[in-house]
Amino acid sequence: MTDPTTTLSRNPLDLDESRTFLDANELVINMGPQHPATHGVLRVILKLDGEKVLGTECVIGYLHRGVEKIAENRTYTMFNPYVDRMDYVAAVSNALGYCEAVEKLLNVEAPPRARYIRSILTELNRIASHQLWLGTHALDIGAMTPLFYTFRDREEILKIFEKYCGARLTTHAFRIGGCQYETYDGFEKDVLNFLQFVAPKIDEYEELLTTNRIWVERTKNIGVISAKDCIALGVTGPVLRASGVKWDLRKAQPYAAYKDFDFEIPIGQNGDTYDRYIVRMAEMRQSLRIIRQAVDAIPEGPIMAKVPKVIKPAVGEIYHSIEAPKGELGYFIVSDGSTQPYRVRVRPPSFVNLQALDLMVRGALVADVIAVIGTLDIVLGEVDR
C-alpha cells in the first residue's frame, strides 16, 4: 500500500490578526460554534479565497463533559446511562455497545430473546438517526420540508421507545446482561404497524429529493472521498460504504442477533454526498427488513443473563465495537478487578469521521462545506464526549 499521507497533508491555518480581512487575499471566516448548520457546537475556521475553501480547521470540545473520566468514578452499572448522552440521537446504539462490551469482559452472553429485542430497538434507532440526519442535511442544503416529514415519522419510533422503557431520547434501554424490561403487550404489533407506516414515507422523502435537479446538483461530486482515503482516515459507517467499501460490522463481526438476519449492505460508487444520501436511504430500508425478520423470529425465554448483583470483572481489558448509525462505535474497557472500570475509552465514529472534513472540502465552496458537514452526520455530543 502506498503512503496515504501524501494526499492528506494539512497546513494549519494562519490566523494572523494583524491583517485586516479586506487587505488580505484570504478571508478567514469563523463558522460556529453558534451556527445554524454546524449541527451543534462545532466550530470550523474556514480559510477562503472568495468563496473557495483553501483550508479548514475544526475546533471542537465545546460539549466536552469528560465522559471517560466519569466512567472511572462510577461503577459499571452506574455508568450505563451516561453513554446515552454521547450520541444522543442514537442512544440505544450507544447502550448496546457498552452493555455488550461489559458482557464480553464478564464473559457472559445475553439470552437470545434479549439479543433480539436489542436488535429491534437498535435498528429502530438507526432509522430514527438516519431520519434526523436526512431532515437536517436537507435543511442545510435549503430544502425545508423534509425536516418536518422526517420528524413526523421519527416521532412514531420515539413513541415505541417511550412505551417500551418510558424514555424517548436517552432511553437507557439495556442493562448489562440483557434487557431490563420485557416487551409490553402489543409491542410486536406496534413495530409491525410502524414498518407499514414508514416504508411509504421513505419513498416520500426520496420523491422530494432523489431526482430533484437542485438536490442532485448540490450533492453530486461534492465532498468526494475515495475508499483508500476513507480507510486511511479511519472513516467508517455510511461514509465508508458510499465510497464503495462493503464493510459493515453487523456482517463482518456480528453482534446481538445480527447473524440470524438476512440483509444487504448498500454501497455507493463515487463516495460523494449524493451516494452517501442514497446509501443511508437504502440502509433505512434494510433496517426495516431486519426488524421484520427479528419480530417474526423473536424467541421466548429469559431476557437477563445471570449477572452478579455487583459487577466485578476480572483484571483484563476488552475492546468491543458495534455498527452505530454513524460508524464503528467501540468501547475499550480496562478492568482492575474492582467495581469501577479502570479505564473506559470510547471510540466515537463522529469524532473520527469529522477528521475527514478537511480533505473533503478543500477547493470546494462555502456552501459545500455545509453540505459535507451534514453528510458526515456528526453529533457533537459524541465528538466531544
Add this chain to the structure above:
Amino acid sequence: MSEETKTPPPPEGGAQPAAPKPAAPAPAAPPKPAAPAKPAGPVPLPWDSPLVAKYKRQFGSGLEAQSYLGQNYFTVDSSLIPNFLLLLRDDEGFDYCVDITAVHYPKREKQFDLVWILYSHGKNERIRVKTQIAETDTPPSSVAIWPTANWLEREVFDMFGIRFEGHPDMKRILLPDGWKGYPLRKDYGIIQQDTEWVQINLGIESGQ
C-alpha cells in the same frame, strides 16, 4: 505469512461468515458455557500463530503475544514502535487504525500503556498493540502510517500529556489550549479544574 494480503481488495464482508480467518487461530479462551463470571475470571493466554512466530523471530524478546477472551494483542517494547506498526500495516494488511488510546498506571515505573487498536479489512481481524512508556517519553507519532492517528494522538496528548514525536500539529483538541493538567491521569480529580483558566476566560469563580 501470506503476502497476497498486502493490498487487499475491498473486503466482501457481507458474503462470508464472520469467523476469524486462519491467520488468527481459534483463540484458546475458555469455552463460554464453562466460564461463568466467577471472581477468578479468565486469564490471558499465549497467542500462537504464524504471524506471531514471524515477528518473534524478528524482534525476539521485545515482543509478547497474548490473547484475552478471544482478543489478541501484542505487548511490545516501546523502541519497536514505529517499525512494528509500519510492518503490521504494510505486510499484514492492518490498514485501518481503529483507535489510539492510553491507560495511566501511576504506581508503575513506566506510567503509561499506549494502545493501538488495529483492524485489517482484508482479513477481518482485529488486534491490539500495547507498549509501556514513561511520563517523559515522547513516542513516535504514527500519523505517517495512518492519517487517522492525527486527532487520536492529539486526544491522547490532551488527556494524558503524552507528546508524540513528529506529529504535525501537537496541541490540545477537546480542552482549551491554555488548560493546565491532563484530566485522564489518575492523579487528576474528578471535580478538578483549571481554576485560573476558568476565572480568566469564563469570568466566573468556578465551573462547578
Add this chain to the structure above:
Amino acid sequence: MLSYLQSYLGGDALTPGQAGNQLWALIYILVIFAGVSVVVMAMNWIERKALAHMQVRLGPMRVGPHGLLQPIADALKLMLKEDIIPARADSFVFWIAPLIGLLSAFTVYIVIPFGPTQAVTDMNIGILFMLGVSSLSVLGVVMAGWASNSNYPLIGALRSSAQMVSYEVAMGLAVVSAVLMTSVGGIGMYDVAGDGIGTLSMIGIVQAQQAQHVWFLFKFFPLGLIAFFIFAVAMIAETNRAPFDLPEAESELTAGFHTEYSGLRWSLFMLAEYAAMVAVSSIAVTLWLGGWLRPFPNALAGPTWDFIFSLFPGLTFLALGAIGMFGFVRMPAHPFFRVQKLGLGGFAAVLALIGVLLLAIPFAARGHEGTILAGFAAGLSAVYWFIAKVAVFMYLYIWYRATFPRYRFDQLMSVGWKVLLPIALAVLIATAAVGVLIPVIQVWFKGRAG
C-alpha cells in the same frame, strides 16, 4: 372642495399623474403605501400558514384565532426591540441601507397599473423606470453588507450583487421581447400591425394585450411562454427568494447581509423584500398576464359579462368569510377558546360584510353607465383581477420555498449566464423576426387573394 375631490373620478381615462391632479396622486400614493404594508403583513401570515400546512405542522396558532394577529404581534415586537448598531459598523451607511432598499421597493409602485386609470401615473418609459428603480435595491443590500463590517454580511452582499446583476440581464431581455410584442399583431388575430410602434408604458402594454386579444403569455406560442418563464425565474433570483436565497442563506451565512440588523431596521428589510416580491409579480402580471384585464375581455364582451365578472370580488370575500365561519363552527366549544372563537367569528363576519358590500356595488351601478359609481365598480373589478393574478405569484413564491433546496452560488451564476441569458436572447431575436415576418406574410397572402 367636493368638486375638486371628484375632479378626477368623473374624468377621462387618465391617471392622476397624467392629469396633473396632485391631490388624487397623493391619495393614491397613501392608499398604495398602506395597502402594500397590509399586504406584506398578510403575506407574512399566509406564508407561515401555507408553508406550515405544506410541512405537516400548524404554524402560528397562539396569537389570535389561527394566529391571525401574529403579524401585528411580530411588528410590535420588532418595533420595541433594542436597536443595535455594531460598534465597528459604519453607522451612517448602516442606518441608510434599509431605507434605500425600502425606497426602491416602494418607488416602483408609482407606475404599476392596478387598473386602466388606477395608477399613480403612467410614464411612457414605465417599464424602464420600473427595472431601473428596482435594481437600486441591490444598493441597499450591498451597503448593508459592507457597513456591518462583518464577514457573513459581506459575503452575503457580494453574492447578492453578483446575483442581481446577472439575473437583471436575462430579465431585461425577457422584458424587451414582451415590449416587442406590443408593436406587432399575432397570427390569426386582428390586423393591428398598424404603424408598428410599440410602447414602454405599463398601461400601454396592457392595452396592447387587450387590443391584440391575447395575453402576451400565449402570443407567438411558445415564444411568449418562454420569455415569461425566464422572467419568472429571474424575478425569484432578483428578489432573493428560495431557491435563489443565497444572500441570506440561513444555513450558510446565518442570515446573510442582514445578520447584524435587528429590530425595526431588520423589519424594514423584510418589508422591502416582500414589497419587491409584489412589485416584480406585478410586472410579470402586467407584461404577460394581461394586467387588470378580466379573463376573456373580448370573447365574452358586453355589459352582462362585465356585470358577471364584476361579481367576483364580492364572491371572493364571501368565500373567505365562509371559510372563516367554517373555522368558527369547528372550533371547540370549550370556554378556553371563547375569545378566539368570537374573534374568528367576528373576522369572518367582517369579511362577509365586505363581500356583501362589494357585491352591492355592481348591483347598484348596473344600468347607470357613465356615472361615478359605475366607474368605481369598473375600477374595483380591474383592481381585483390584478390583485388576484399577483396573488397567484405570491402563492408560487411560498410553494417554491417549501419544495426546492437552495442552489449553490456558482450553479446559480451558471444557470443565469449559461441557460437563461442565451434562451432570452434567442427568444428576443425570434420574437423580432416573427414580428417582422407575420405582417409581410399577411400582406403577401392578401396580395395573392386580391
